[in-house]
Amino acid sequence: xxxxxxxxxxxxxxxxxxxxxxxxxxxxxxxxxxxxxxxxxxxxxxxxxxxxxxxxxxxxxxxxxxxxxxxxxxxxxxxxxxxxxxxxxxxxxxxxxxxxxxxxxxxxxxxxxxxxxxxxxxxxxxxxxxxxxxxxxxxxxxxxxxxxxxxxxxxxxxxxxxxxxxxxxxxxxxxxxxxxxxxxxxxxxxxxxxxxxxxxxxxxxxxxxxxxxxxxxxxxxxxxxxxxxxxxxxxxxxxxxxxxxxxxxxxxxxxxxxxxxxxxxxxxxxxxxxxxxxxxxxxxxxxxxxxxxxxxxxxxxxxxxxxxxxxxxxxxxxxxxxxxxxxxxxxxxxxxxxxxxxxxxxxxxxxxxxxxxxxxxxxxxxxxxxxxxxxxx
Amino acid sequence: xxxxxxxxxxxxxxxxxxxxxxxxxxxxxxxxxxxxxxxxxxxxxxxxxxxxxxxxxxxxxxxxxxxxxxxxxxxxxxxxxxxxxxxxxxxxxxxxxxxxxxxxxxxxxxxxxxxxxxxxxxxxxxxxxxxxxxxxxxxxxxxxxxxxxxxxxxxxxxxxxxxxxxxxxxxxxxxxxxxxxxxxxxxxxxxxxxxxxxxxxxxxxxxxxxxxxxxxxxxxxxxxxxxxxxxxxxxxxxxxxxxxxxxxxxxxxxxxxxxxxxxxxxxxxxxxxxxxxxxxxxxxxxxxxxxxxxxxxxxxxxxxxxxxxxxxxxxxxxxxxxxxxxxxxxxxxxxxxxxxxxxxxxxxxxxxxxxxxxxxxxxxxxxxxxxxxxxxxxxxxxxxxxxxxxxxxx
Ligand SMILES: Cc1cc2nc3c(=O)[nH]c(=O)nc-3n(C[C@H](O)[C@H](O)[C@H](O)COP(=O)(O)OP(=O)(O)OC[C@H]3O[C@@H](n4cnc5c(N)ncnc54)[C@H](O)[C@@H]3O)c2cc1C
Ligand SMILES: Cc1cc2nc3c(=O)[nH]c(=O)nc-3n(C[C@H](O)[C@H](O)[C@H](O)COP(=O)(O)OP(=O)(O)OC[C@H]3O[C@@H](n4cnc5c(N)ncnc54)[C@H](O)[C@@H]3O)c2cc1C
Numbered sequence: 001x002x003x004x005x006x007x008x009x010x011x012x013x014x015x016x017x018x019x020x021x022x023x024x025x026x027x028x029x030x031x032x033x034x035x036x037x038x039x040x041x042x043x044x045x046x047x048x049x050x051x052x053x054x055x056x057x058x059x060x061x062x063x064x065x066x067x068x069x070x071x072x073x074x075x076x077x078x079x080x081x082x083x084x085x086x087x088x089x090x091x092x093x094x095x096x097x098x099x100x101x102x103x104x105x106x107x108x109x110x111x112x113x114x115x116x117x118x119x120x121x122x123x124x125x126x127x128x129x130x131x132x133x134x135x136x137x138x139x140x141x142x143x144x145x146x147x148x149x150x151x152x153x154x155x156x157x158x159x160x161x162x163x164x165x166x167x168x169x170x171x172x173x174x175x176x177x178x179x180x181x182x183x184x185x186x187x188x189x190x191x192x193x194x195x196x197x198x199x200x201x202x203x204x205x206x207x208x209x210x211x212x213x214x215x216x217x218x219x220x221x222x223x224x225x226x227x228x229x230x231x232x233x234x235x236x237x238x239x240x241x242x243x244x245x246x247x248x249x250x251x252x253x254x255x256x257x258x259x260x261x262x263x264x265x266x267x268x269x270x271x272x273x274x275x276x277x278x279x280x281x282x283x284x285x286x287x288x289x290x291x292x293x294x295x296x297x298x299x300x301x302x303x304x305x306x307x308x309x310x311x312x313x314x315x316x317x318x319x320x321x322x323x324x325x326x327x328x329x330x331x332x333x334x335x336x337x338x339x340x341x342x343x344x345x346x347x348x349x350x351x352x353x354x355x356x357x358x359x360x361x362x363x364x365x366x367x368x369x370x371x372x373x374x375x376x377x
Numbered sequence: 378x379x380x381x382x383x384x385x386x387x388x389x390x391x392x393x394x395x396x397x398x399x400x401x402x403x404x405x406x407x408x409x410x411x412x413x414x415x416x417x418x419x420x421x422x423x424x425x426x427x428x429x430x431x432x433x434x435x436x437x438x439x440x441x442x443x444x445x446x447x448x449x450x451x452x453x454x455x456x457x458x459x460x461x462x463x464x465x466x467x468x469x470x471x472x473x474x475x476x477x478x479x480x481x482x483x484x485x486x487x488x489x490x491x492x493x494x495x496x497x498x499x500x501x502x503x504x505x506x507x508x509x510x511x512x513x514x515x516x517x518x519x520x521x522x523x524x525x526x527x528x529x530x531x532x533x534x535x536x537x538x539x540x541x542x543x544x545x546x547x548x549x550x551x552x553x554x555x556x557x558x559x560x561x562x563x564x565x566x567x568x569x570x571x572x573x574x575x576x577x578x579x580x581x582x583x584x585x586x587x588x589x590x591x592x593x594x595x596x597x598x599x600x601x602x603x604x605x606x607x608x609x610x611x612x613x614x615x616x617x618x619x620x621x622x623x624x625x626x627x628x629x630x631x632x633x634x635x636x637x638x639x640x641x642x643x644x645x646x647x648x649x650x651x652x653x654x655x656x657x658x659x660x661x662x663x664x665x666x667x668x669x670x671x672x673x674x675x676x677x678x679x680x681x682x683x684x685x686x687x688x689x690x691x692x693x694x695x696x697x698x699x700x701x702x703x704x705x706x707x708x709x710x711x712x713x714x715x716x717x718x719x720x721x722x723x724x725x726x727x728x729x730x731x732x733x734x735x736x737x738x739x740x741x742x743x744x745x746x747x748x749x750x751x752x753x754x755x756x757x758x759x760x761x762x763x764x765x766x767x768x769x770x771x
Contacts, residue, residue, distance in 0.1 A: 001386075001452065002379050003684040009378070069378060259765045274768040279761035286760055287698040294677035301380045312673070319670040367666035368659075374638065374669050376656040377646045 003297065009073045012066075016077035019050065024083055026345050032084040037161055038197075038205035039085030048116025053090055057098070061110035068238065069304035072245035072296070079249030082348055084204065086119045088246065089157035092239045093120040093166050096183060096231050100223035105185070109164075120185075121162040122235065123153035123209050131236060131361045133177035133229050138211060140169035140182055145218050147171075147184060149192075149211040155358075159207035160195050162188050167211065171226050178229040183222040190214050202355035237310055239360035240317040241303055244296040247324040247356045250349050251289045254331040257346060258282060261335055278334055285330055288323040295319055311373035318366035321357040328353040380680070382452075389453050393460035396434070400427055401464040409726060409735050411633075412742055414467045415542040415590040427468025428500030437474050438498040441482060445490060446498040455628055455683040462632030472542075473497045473504035477550055480620040485607045493569065505543040505572070507551030507594060508617075510536060515755050517552070518562050518614060522596060524553035526603060526610070531555070531568060533576075533599040541749070543592040544579050546572055552613050559611060567613035569605040576600070586741040621751065626682040626696060627703035630746060631675045634703075634710055637739075638669060640732055641714055648731075655717060664713050668706075675703045694764035697756040704746035704753060711739035 005013060023043055032038055047053065056071050057063020071091065078087060090113065097109055112118040128135040138151020149169055159165055165186045172180030186193070192214035198206050223231050259282055262273030272278055299316045302309035328350040332339040339346040357363065382390065403426075405419045413420040431437050439454040441447020461469065469475065478497050481490055496502035513520040522535025533553055543549065548571055555566040572579070576599035581589040608616045645656040645665065655661050678699045685692040714736040715722030726734035747753055761767045 001382055001680070001684055001687075003681055005378055259767065262767065270770075271768055274770050276758075276761075276770070279765075279767050280754065280757040282765055282767065283698075283701075283757035283760035286694070286765060287702055290681070290695060290698050291674040291678045291702055294681045295674045297378055298380050298677055298680070301378060305381075315670045315673045318666065319674050364663060367663050367670070370666035370669050371662035374666070375642045375646070376662055376665060377654060 003294070005073065009070060012070060013073050013077055015050070016074050017080070019046075020077060020081035020083060024081055026082070026348065029082050029084055029348060033203035036197075038158060038203070039161065044085060044116055044119075047087070048114075051114070052087065053094075053116050054110075054114025056091065057094065057110050057114045061106060062114045063110065064114075067304045068241075069300045072242060072300040075242050075245040076249035079246030080253050082250070082352065086121065086158040086161065088239070088242055089121045089162075090119055092235055092242060093122045095235055095238055096122075096166060096222050097185075099234060100183070100231050102219075104219070105222070109185075118164065119158065119162045120164040120166065121157050121159050122166040122168070123156045123159065123186075124168045124232065125155045126151065126153060129154070131365055133181060133232070136168055136170050136177070136181055138167065138169045140167075140171050140184060140216070142171075142218075143215075146215045147182075147218065147221070149184065149186065149214040149216060151211050153209045153211070155198070155206045156209045157207075157359075158205050159188070159209045160197055160205060164188060165193075165209065166222060167216075168228065168232055174226070180226045181228040181232065182225050183228040183231055184216045185220040185222055186211075186214060186216050190216070200355065202352045204352075204355055233310070236360050237313045238303060240313045240366070241296070241300055243356055243360050244292075244316050244320040245300060247320050247353070248289065248293050248296050250352060250356070251285075251292065251320075251324050251327045254327050254346065254349050255282070255285050255289055258285065258331045258334050265336075272334075281330055281334065285327045288327050292316075292320045292323045311370065314361075314366040314369040314373065317361055318363045318370060321363045321366070324353040324356055382456075386452055386456060389449070390456040390460070393436075393457045394463070396430070397460040397464035397466045400430065400466045400468075404465065406733070408465065408467075409733050410738050410742055411465070411467060411629075412584075412588065412590045412745065415545060416588040420467070421545055424467040425500075425503075427466055428470065428503075431468050432498065432500035435498075437469065437500055438478075441478065441494075441498065445482070445494045451687040452683060455626070455679070458628040459632045462629035463636050465633060465636065468500070470497070470500075470503050472506050472546070472550070473502065473548075476506070476620050476623055477504055479623040480616060481607060484616055484619055488604070489569070489607060502547045503542070503545065505540050505546035505549045507537040507540055507543070507549045507570075509539045511538055515752055517617065518565065520552060520554060520565070522551075522553050523557060524555050524566060524568055524601070526555065529603045531566075531601045531603055531606075533568075533570075533596040533601060536593060536595050538593040539582070539591050539749075540579075540594050541591045543572070543594050544581050544589070548572060549594070550607075552617055555613075556611050562614045564611055565613040565617070566610050567607040567616040568601060569607065570599070570601045574599050574601065584741070585744070586738065590745070622693070622696070626679045626686075626692075626699050627675065627746070628679045628683070630707065631672065631679055631703050634672055634707065635676075637710060637714070637732075637735070638665075638672060640735075641665060641668075641717070644731055645717065650719070661717055664717070668710055668713055671702075671706050671709070675699070675706055678702065694760050697759045697764075700746070700750065701753045701756045704743070707739065707746055708743040711736060711743050715740050 051064040054063035055066045059065040126135050140147040140149045167184050167186045171182040174180035192212045194210045196208045200206050263271050265272045295316045299312040331346050407417045408420045414424040435448045438447035439449040440451045510520050524531040524533045552565050554564050556564040576597045578595040579592050581592045648655050682692045682695050718731045721731050724730040762769045
């Protein structure tokens with residue numbers, strides 16, 4: 001056991017921190033919230049040069065061949081700084097291609113993703129807003145060499161700029177909701193697709209995507225017909241861990257900014273950080289961060305090693321969801337009115353704590369999975 | 378970053394668990410929670426028995442240098458704590474093995490080490506901690522009990538209190554004022570004393586639940602050889618700080634809670650209310666799952682501490698954070714479990730009590746870890762002042 005970052009991870013971490021500090025200042029974050037695209041193509045290009053989109057893609061497909069754990073090291077830095085855009089959605093949507101794609105699909109798509117030429121996303125949630133298979137109603141019906149997709153997807157990350165959308169569809173009404181699910185890679189420009197950005201708390205461009213008689217060639221099927229749900233579970237598990245890593249980075253910034261501010265802000269003739277009422281809250285904020293951090297590092301390691309870790313991923317996501325929201329609200333309160341201003345950086349994080357919480361499963365969703373996995377009947 | 382244990386560590390872990398599992402079969406039924414050791418005679422006997430068994434295997438000297446009978450690494454010590462916690466096995470003297478021994482190894486003279494370490498590693502001598510006084514709790518340095526040097530002896534007068542297991546211990550390590558004229562923090566000496574020395578009176582104090590894990594200890598002209606000190610005279614405060622650093626990451630308590638969680642799940646699956654198992658109640662599922670999440674987080678930070686200590690790195694902030702977290706989780710666990718048990722949550726050990734009354738007991742005993750070893754407020758001060766560098770008001 002050695003819970004230190006490897007030398008390569010330290011380098012990745014430092015590089016990411018330095019890069020994001022200069023290339024992605026909070027002024028850009030705010031601009032992107034208001035912009036239509038929600039990401040910066042110039043920044044995206046530079047990130048591609050650093051190899052970030054291809055971090056976990058094997059070298060034979062022009063990727064960096066890093067591990068999943070390395071990816072979480074990078075995402076922690078992205079969370080620390082706040083990096084708007086389709087990095088997580090693209091990287092997480094890459095895994096179904098990596099793990100279930102045909103050689104042809106891999107050769108076609110992975111190098112382009114690694115080069116930053118392709119943005120992809122996954123269309124999973126529908127009207128019910130559940131991460132369970134039960135919520136999948138969008139239908140794909142075979143027709144000759146094609147499938148025809150009909151349905152409406154919601155909360156699809158950055159779909160408005162994605163080149164491809166992995167659409168999770170129902171191809172058969174099976175005995176259980178998990179049976180009869182099939183994944184398709186859909187070209188975003190295919191006729192019949194319409195996309196509208198939903199206004200959300202973090203202005204992070206979640207979209208409603210409508211599929212009206214969208215024709216998808218059979219060769220764009222990802223994995224086997226009717227057997228797509230395990231791929232979705234894999235993606236949700238990796239996504240949950242990735243989101244946790246990002247959140248830990250964000251929590252760290254909230255703690256650091258609050259501690260620093262409390263040392264400077266003077267009221268009653270002393271820095272407010274001298275008041276024990278606030279000291280104890282900051283100690284608790286730090287404790288939340290540190291307990292969450294090693295919980296996340298452990299599950300990221302398990303995932304990276306290919307160990308089964310669905311339970312641990314849910315334990316971590318449920319825990320970190322709450323930690324981030326809680327640290328975020330304390331960060332605002334300890335700053336006082338200044339952090340209730342839209343122009344302050346802390347609320348950028350606080351708003352994202354809600355967005356992070358719902359992405360890849362909220363607290364109650366994951367607690368229910370935990371309940372099942374610890375053996376409650 | 379790598380969480381994998383080495384093959385050797387895995388083998389050790391397996392052996393620790395196997396031995397503790399066997400010992401669990403011999404454990405008296407009156408052992409409900411680790412405090413039972415101090416409260417119930419047959420549990421104390423079991424504690425001594427386990428200590429002998431562990432001594433035979435060399436497990437009381439894990440991470441000690443070989444010249445004092447030690448073997449294994451810091452990591453082994455953590456894995457051993459896991460096994461004992463999970464199976465609920467005493468036998469490791471929290472005062473002698475966990476606190477005093479590492480302190481002696483680092484701060485005592487060779488003579489003291491040679492005299493006092495062997496009986497600890499052999500499981501022969503049990504210790505107690507004589508620190509707190511009625512007027513010196515968190516602010517320990519205000520202590521008033523004096524040890525005045527006369528020739529080659531100290532003569533001790535005064536009173537200590539809240540001393541866990543002092544009525545059972547063979548020896549005690551205490552802090553006493555050796556120079557009443559000197560400044561606070563510069564007047565304290567760390568002294569080892571035989572609890573059978575004439576002039577010592579030990580009176581058990583009943584804890585919240587009526588049991589007696591701790592005592593008050595009176596000193597009336599108690600003569601102790603002057604050689605029995607750790608560190609220098611009047612410099613005992615440094616030893617206090619050193620020892621406090623060796624207190625636990627909570628791995629035993631955390632693993633005990635993992636076991637409790639399994640029992641709680643079993644109880645929810647097997648107990649019916651409103652015509653269905655408790656486990657089918659979504660609210661109960663949610664609360665139990667939340668405990669599971671927090672437990673996993675507690676274990677994660679305990680590993681973090683183990684990893685730091687294994688490399689001889691400071692774990693000051695993490696140790697305080699872990700202590701706050703696992704002790705308050707113990708309280709939350711007790712609250713949730715007794716809530717779920719409904720009216721049975723209040724029943725003491727008897728045929729009506731779920732889990733032999735362990736949860737009712739936990740509801741009262743959760744303060745032991747919250748208050749002792751530096752209260753959680755003091756731990757928060759440590760994180761704020763020494764960790765986060767926040768200004769300390771005098
Ligand atoms: C939505 C909103 C509307 C407002 N409307 C008005 C208005 O109409 N008119 C107006 O005049 N003002 C208004 N205010 C300002 C408000 O009164 C102040 O924000 C408030 O008094 C706190 O002052 P501060 O924001 O400067 O925080 P600070 O005083 O700097 O406090 C920062 C942090 O330190 C803590 N703290 C400070 N002193 C102590 C102490 N002694 N002990 C423990 N903790 C301490 C605070 O609780 C807080 O957590 C408004 C504020 C908000 C958020
Ligand atoms: C079950 C149990 C077993 C124990 N075993 C032993 C033992 O074996 N040997 C031994 O010597 N002692 C033992 N103790 C005593 C223990 O070390 C003290 O209880 C502890 O140090 C707190 O001291 P106190 O009880 O006098 O509380 P006080 O120090 O009077 O504290 C009262 C309250 O004030 C808070 N407080 C005090 N100072 C501060 C501060 N600076 N900032 C914020 N809050 C503060 C405390 O957190 C607490 O909430 C035991 C205690 C218990 C409960």
